[in-house]
Amino acid sequence: MHVRITSLAILLACSFSVRADVKVEQTPEGAVFVVDGVPAKVKGVTFSYKLKPDNVDYLMSLVTNLGANAVRTWGTGPESLTLLDGAQKYGVKVMLGLWLAHGRDGREGEGSHNYADDANGNKAQFSDQMQWVEKYKDHPALLCWGIGNEVILNIASEEEKTAYAGYLETVCRAVKQVDPSHPLVSVSAWTTAVPYWEKYTPSLDVYGINAYGPAVGAIEGTLKDMGVEKPFLVTEFGPMAEWDCPVDENGVRIEPSDPQKYEQIADGWKKWIEPAKNAIGGFVFNLGDDWNHTSVWLDMFMRGKKRPAYWATREAFTGRKPDNGHPYVFHFNLSTRQIRPGAWVDVSLKVKDVEKDPLEVAFYYSERDGSREESNKLRLLGFEDLGETAYRFRAPGNEGVFKIYAFIIDNRENLTVASTSLRTVGEPEAAPSAADQGPVKVEVRGDAQNGYKLLRGGKPMLINGAGGERYLEQLKEYGGNSIRTWGHDALEKLVDGKRLIDRAHELGIGVTAGIWLGHQRHGFDYTDESMLKKQRAMVKEAVEKYKDHPALLLWGIGNEMEGPTRPGTDPDVWKEINHLAGMIKRIDPNHPVMTVVAGVSPAKIESIKKYYPEIDILGVNAYAPAGGVGNVLEAAGWTKPYVLTEYGLPGPWEVAHTEWGAPIEPSSKAKAAMYYVTHGDNLSHGKICLGSYVFLWGDKQEATASWFGMFLPDGSKLPTVDAMCRAWSGKWPGNRSPVLQSFESEVNLKRVDGGKTYTAKAVYRDPEGDPLCYHWEVFEESRDRRSGGEEETRPELVENAILESGPDGSVTFNVPARSGGYRLFVTVKDGKGSAAIDNLPFFVK
Amino acid sequence: MLSARLIILAAVAGILCVGASYAADFGDFSSSTLTSKAWDEMGKGNYDEALVYINKCKEMYEAEALKQQAGLSSFAPKENGHDYWALNDVGTCYYIEGQIREKQGDTASAIAAYKKLAGSLKYCQCWDNKGWFWHPAEAAEGRLKQLEFESILDQ
Numbered sequence A: 001m002h003v004r005i006t007s008l009a010i011l012l013a014c015s016f017s018v019r020a021d022v023k024v025e026q027t028p029e030g031a032v033f034v035v036d037g038v039p040a041k042v043k044g045v046t047f048s049y050k051l052k053p054d055n056v057d058y059l060m061s062l063v064t065n066l067g068a069n070a071v072r073t074w075g076t077g078p079e080s081l082t083l084l085d086g087a088q089k090y091g092v093k094v095m096l097g098l099w100l101a102h103g104r105d106g107r108e109g110e111g112s113h114n115y116a117d118d119a120n121g122n123k124a125q126f127s128d129q130m131q132w133v134e135k136y137k138d139h140p141a142l143l144c145w146g147i148g149n150e151v152i153l154n155i156a157s158e159e160e161k162t163a164y165a166g167y168l169e170t171v172c173r174a175v176k177q178v179d180p181s182h183p184l185v186s187v188s189a190w191t192t193a194v195p196y197w198e199k200y201t202p203s204l205d206v207y208g209i210n211a212y213g214p215a216v217g218a219i220e221g222t223l224k225d226m227g228v229e230k231p232f233l234v235t236e237f238g239p240m241a242e243w244d245c246p247v248d249e250n251g252v253r254i255e256p257s258d259p260q261k262y263e264q265i266a267d268g269w270k271k272w273i274e275p276a277k278n279a280i281g282g283f284v285f286n287l288g289d290d291w292n293h294t295s296v297w298l299d300m301f302m303r304g305k306k307r308p309a310y311w312a313t314r315e316a317f318t319g320r321k322p323d324n325g326h327p328y329v330f331h332f333n334l335s336t337r338q339i340r341p342g343a344w345v346d347v348s349l350k351v352k353d354v355e356k357d358p359l360e361v362a363f364y365y366s367e368r369d370g371s372r373e374e375s376n377k378l379r380l381l382g383f384e385d386l387g388e389t390a391y392r393f394r395a396p397g398n399e400g401v402f403k404i405y406a407f408i409i410d411n412r413e414n415l416t417v418a419s420t421s422l423r424t425v426g427e428p429e430a431a432p433s434a435a436d437q438g439p440v441k442v443e444v445r446g447d448a449q450n451g452y453k454l455l456r457g458g459k460p461m462l463i464n465g466a467g468g469e470r471y472l473e474q475l476k477e478y479g480g481n482s483i484r485t486w487g488h489d490a491l492e493k494l495v496d497g498k499r500l501i502d503r504a505h506e507l508g509i510g511v512t513a514g515i516w517l518g519h520q521r522h523g524f525d526y527t528d529e530s531m532l533k534k535q536r537a538m539v540k541e542a543v544e545k546y547k548d549h550p551a552l553l554l555w556g557i558g559n560e561m562e563g564p565t566r567p568g569t570d571p572d573v574w575k576e577i578n579h580l581a582g583m584i585k586r587i588d589p590n591h592p593v594m595t596v597v598a599g600v601s602p603a604k605i606e607s608i609k610k611y612y613p614e615i616d617i618l619g620v621n622a623y624a625p626a627g628g629v630g631n632v633l634e635a636a637g638w639t640k641p642y643v644l645t646e647y648g649l650p651g652p653w654e655v656a657h658t659e660w661g662a663p664i665e666p667s668s669k670a671k672a673a674m675y676y677v678t679h680g681d682n683l684s685h686g687k688i689c690l691g692s693y694v695f696l697w698g699d700k701q702e703a704t705a706s707w708f709g710m711f712l713p714d715g716s717k718l719p720t721v722d723a724m725c726r727a728w729s730g731k732w733p734g735n736r737s738p739v740l741q742s743f744e745s746e747v748n749l750k751r752v753d754g755g756k757t758y759t760a761k762a763v764y765r766d767p768e769g770d771p772l773c774y775h776w777e778v779f780e781e782s783r784d785r786r787s788g789g790e791e792e793t794r795p796e797l798v799e800n801a802i803l804e805s806g807p808d809g810s811v812t813f814n815v816p817a818r819s820g821g822y823r824l825f826v827t828v829k830d831g832k833g834s835a836a837i838d839n840l841p842f843f844v845k
Numbered sequence B: 001m002l003s004a005r006l007i008i009l010a011a012v013a014g015i016l017c018v019g020a021s022y023a024a025d026f027g028d029f030s031s032s033t034l035t036s037k038a039w040d041e042m043g044k045g046n047y048d049e050a051l052v053y054i055n056k057c058k059e060m061y062e063a064e065a066l067k068q069q070a071g072l073s074s075f076a077p078k079e080n081g082h083d084y085w086a087l088n089d090v091g092t093c094y095y096i097e098g099q100i101r102e103k104q105g106d107t108a109s110a111i112a113a114y115k116k117l118a119g120s121l122k123y124c125q126c127w128d129n130k131g132w133f134w135h136p137a138e139a140a141e142g143r144l145k146q147l148e149f150e151s152i153l154d155q
Helices: A002-014 A056-065 A080-089 A119-136 A158-178 A194-200 A213-225 A258-273 A293-298 A308-318 A472-477 A488-492 A500-506 A529-546 A571-587 A602-611 A626-635 A668-683 A719-729 B002-018 B031-043 B047-070 B078-103 B107-120 B136-153
Strands: A022-027 A030-035 A038-040 A042-047 A070-072 A093-098 A142-149 A184-189 A206-210 A232-237 A279-287 A328-334 A344-352 A359-367 A383-387 A390-394 A400-410 A415-424 A442-447 A451-456 A463-467 A482-484 A510-515 A552-559 A593-598 A617-621 A642-647 A689-694 A739-745 A757-765 A773-780 A802-805 A810-814 A820-829 A835-844 B126-128 B132-134
Touching: A022 A142, A030 A142, A030 A279, A042 A056, A042 A093, A042 A232, A042 A308, A056 A080, A056 A279, A070 A279, A080 A093, A080 A119, A093 A119, A119 A142, A119 A158, A142 A158, A142 A206, A158 A184, A158 A194, A184 A194, A184 A232, A206 A213, A213 A232, A213 A258, A213 A279, A232 A258, A258 A279, A258 A308, A258 A415, A279 A308, A328 A400, A328 A415, A344 A359, A344 A400, A344 A415, A359 A383, A359 A390, A442 A552, A451 A689, A463 A510, A463 A642, A463 A719, A472 A500, A482 A689, A488 A500, A488 A510, A488 A529, A500 A510, A510 A529, A529 A552, A529 A571, A552 A571, A552 A617, A571 A593, A571 A602, A593 A602, A593 A642, A602 A626, A617 A626, A626 A642, A626 A668, A642 A668, A668 A689, A668 A719, A668 A739, A668 A835, A668 B136, A719 B136, A739 A835, A757 A820, A757 A835, A773 A802, A773 A810, A810 A820, B031 B047, B031 B078, B047 B078, B078 B107, B078 B126, B078 B132, B078 B136, B107 B136
Parallel strands: A042 A070, A042 A279, A070 A093, A093 A142, A142 A184, A184 A206, A206 A232, A232 A279, A463 A482, A463 A689, A482 A510, A510 A552, A552 A593, A593 A617, A617 A642, A642 A689
Antiparallel strands: A022 A030, A030 A038, A328 A344, A344 A390, A359 A400, A383 A390, A400 A415, A442 A451, A739 A757, A757 A810, A773 A820, A802 A810, A820 A835, B126 B132
């Protein structure tokens, strides 16, 4: 039988160009699907990735690497064609789900459809689902239809359950009429739906049973006891599910350890599914990549890192052991299981990697007593590595019950997770709110000759910071310790469901709180008393509001308010800021005051020294000359400390331009090097330099959509993030971004004829060897160019410009007929949260 | 006397070069002319042509440049900067060469040029028409760090 199944896979890969005919049959070896005459057991995985043309090859290769021959979805839509086509290309079959609404809110979060009395709703749903049957019934990758998932479980009354089962029969008959070539499966949570199917839904060919852990071994016997003769398919299978697990002292379900999960999948498949004669096979849950509580339990990937389910499924299907083993946790113990909110918790974590790979550790938590949405979220805990096996983290700042996770990552992309629980009760001990904890004193010590130090809570701190308001967990993970905002309103923005300043505090990130001051070029008049009075009141209110917050690091009053292109010598500006700084220091003696200027010049420095003596720290935004800011300051006689408050790569105003005036953007690879080198050059002025803030920990349109952003809008990190991780921590992140090797096109920097077809090729190398997906776009050259980093609108995408692109990074594209500047963009992703983006400018004559 | 000999040698070398694929015009064979022509050709994207002028400048004046460098322990003051003409022009040529090699994708040769400049000709200065000298060796050190990190990225 095994040989025949293998040959089926070959057949699937090579020969189907028309609809497959799939039947259910009983053979001496048990129940099977017979696909065009070839019997097959299903070795499948459920599939929850979002498929796009540029990642389908990568994801389907994952499926085949697992040794799987089928994938299962829960619903069907327009995007299913990509899945079906990709599956066909890789010899994989698809169980397409037809989603039927639940009768009440259940695990899937569906609404409350009433099958007993909502005839119109029943009809509409029927039409919706039948369109997909019509559309995909002839696709050669289709294996069977999965009609409804755990619907009976999620219906309250007997009347509605019965009505649903009858409705399901109606749907099944209609599907069979349209598509007699594919078996019909419906899916039950355990065997709860089976009695209804037996009575009201005779058209089902196969019973789908979702079951986890050892319960799977009891399916066949249970169905037999119920008098069922039809074959079954284990439509979801995995380690013991949460609802079956015992609770610990805090009432939290005890999650199986990673080795237990591995064993239950790898051995369970052989022990519970393969021997079951009436089982056609099964689908391991889940080939997906998410970042939440459920994902820890069941997904094969998390942020691109392999969970034990991946290797376990491969062993179940192929017999092959992991290429590289997961880190093994000997113990993960907390000093207490109940503590006051916000208090430090001591941790003993002993972990070892068989291959002695270097390991990284981080601690997360999820709420166990919040809403379903909230309790599924993973949040990073602020923690300290105390050496050997000792760590400590700060407990969540609110009362509640929490699952606490230790995440251990090796440098081979394996992620081990160990978990326990913690209850927080009582008054917060060190809550993130200002009122509860109070300020952490920050001061500047030293002098220009012997060097300055920034002390936070009495401890020296070198600012490894980033400008931005998002991706705080990544900042912490990669070695950053501070963020800078431009205005204090940003402190109230919600990040991971909490105020930015509170979330930063949880993560141990210090915040340089910007207070935005009026710019002369925007009409603010520093001689207008009424304007000044209003601004002073605003500053006072902001300082009083945040001065005692423990996350506060520095005040950043004003950003480039002297103007990016002005000499910066207007006494009115500096005198007023001097007034504000004095006021701030009287209200808040615990935090130094910094003011940020756009670049430095001797005249500007002289003016600040003369009119702004209250300043504690000078913040300097600089790009091309960023590495030499310290030299210029010293040469200009600046004797106070400085922080490089924005830096990265040369700005669009500082680079070579094309003949038609378009700035030539450095490559993604060159950018990474520029960020790294500038960081190091700046630190070489260690005597008066207190650190730096890289720009921009996020994404932004400025000249192009990719110039300054260190992330894509979807959160994928770019090579500049890797460079900063290396600069801050001395290490690369666990998964690196693709590295550009070459990017060539006959249109690059050229004037070309419009309406014609051209080619380009971009070659990237992924440091981990991950398969890469290429996405190409042509945009008009930006016409909305502003100064001082002001918001710009993104230029228009040229529709339908891309004619053909290949997995080797090649593209054929049409240039528009309309004369003007354009850019060809390539975005490359590794499918694991890392990416690179590059562009070439050209001009249509 | 030495200068005269150099000019004669340069003229002979220039004549010999005429038969090559690129008919270089070395002008008065002075180091400043050769360096200016190298800048110009690089700006036009004529990298091979620029390298002809660079090589000529190095061939004719590198020995003198090294002598001038040996006589310095810091950057010459602005008022004396032009006294170190050979050092300044040969050093600048190494910088231009590094830039060209980068554009040609020949990172190893770029690094070699920058290292030579940063190591042996570090007090070279290049006159900016805005009115000051800039320091090619410092720029070369910046490029070296950049290229070294890029090579780490490729590992």
